[in-house]
Amino acid sequence: MTATTSDNSADPQPRPSFDWITFLSRWGTLISLGLLIILFSIGRPEVFMTLRNMLNILNQVSILGMIAFGLTICLVVGLFDLSIGAMATFGGYFAARFLMELNVENGFAVVIVILVVLALAALIGMINGALIAYLGISAIVETLAMSFVATGIILGISGGRTVYATEIPEAFTIIGQGKIAGIPNPVLILLLLGFVLWVFLEHTQTGRNMYALGGNREASRLSGISFSRYALIAMAISGACAALGGLVAGANLGAGRPQGVGDVYLLNAFVAVFIGASTMKPGKFHILGTAVGVLLIGVINNGLSVMGVQTFWQYIVQGGILILALISASLNSVRRS
Template structure:
């Protein structure tokens, strides 16, 4: 009996020892690696250029530089939450900027700038809803449909504009959206933060947002639970289109020009990069608004810091690509381990 008790005690001690696993570095890196990378870059650039990089002015400059990218990427996040790829955002951004300048043009309709913003957002939302309808009700692949829609939009804009850029006759009230400050903060930054707040509240604290996450997690299970799955594609793609158009509109106001081509393409790849980097932040494998914002900041800090350090531009692309690969790798490994 004594021997059996001792054996049982030893087994219990062994079981107790096994119940105390070591620190899971992979899990930590999957959740916080992106934030750690952002902090590390901030430290490196601060040490490298202490008189320039860690200043309030430069921080606002970084936010201003990524504001348009942020607006577009935050809207794209809503689509990707549901598992839909929206490749029309590049053309939509170009359309938003060009159409807004046409509406406020002094030799054109001369619509009030704020009314023009609403009209542009309404038109973009309608196109996004059309995207969602074709994808959801006709069963067309979102990847292919939005790629085709982007081509249609590009052709329409080039045809209506006759490939001419609007360079003058834009009222100051419209230009203020992209060039002026409010309480010391650039207006594009304020626009990005408002979009961030609204979409975060929408996805995290509304039933529609929770349903979008449910559909993205398992569409069939969501359908069986009573969620009208098809309708949500219209919502997600409408929001993505509106945010892309708003980003293009802010870009036009910032540049003081309505360009009929080449605007949105500048942000397309970086928007997807920011969202996927964000999917490895805090919630590995899940797209979410705060993660996307971290991804946008990371891209902005890399571009700004390397530029200040005098590093050649091509290193910006290399570093961004490496960070994206590492972020996706760590998140993928963690998801595989959970399975």
């Protein structure tokens, strides 16, 4: 007698359990943003979730976004830029000062002045990059020192005097106060800048080389990618973006203030970028993530304000979300290693 055994029901492979840590590290920030929007909409439906307030949030974070986008480029290549606050003040003051000295009510003159100011800011950024790349100075220390130098230059030239709205052509203030199709100009500038830098990082060889440097500088060097060259590019972009943010802030205020303009954006810019590094692509600095971080800060500040919550809670909530984002990204990195 022959016994035949057929086993057509082989043990199925165990189905992998859902990876909550990976899911939350990738999407947790966006989920938090969505939950906050729902919470504030329920709390003040007549105020928060209106088109006017949504545009107001975007307008409020537009300057922060411009500065944070430039900072993102630096962090992609592994560099810190603590001079962005001073460079924002630099952009706002010197744009107003040059226009005051020209005393010309002309849109073309405004464009030329803006380009000159942005070029000067990019040049200062390149000096930062050169000192860091060629002399091996710590980026944190060097950019902090440059912020003192820039602040001293502004105060020395201005004598502490603000350039007022009556001394600035209206064509300049329109940049910060005007609208196109009901959308504030600062929001349009932010969207354009974000798109350009997103394309630059994600769809150009220069951007890919920057990511390679940030991932492994030594391996990139052996592959023929020059850190010095990309340090200059990254710091120049950071300086120009910070100056653009300060310039738009000056146009919005209708004044060129010689101090205190950019300082308020320094820490929030870092918060936004690091929150963004835990969004969608954990552990990777990228423009879309920074945009989410900036929007999250704007929603927190605006939502708590319309709810009548005291200001100190804004700092507590921002700090708490940043800590959670960093913990999430850290857990994901540990699991991949």
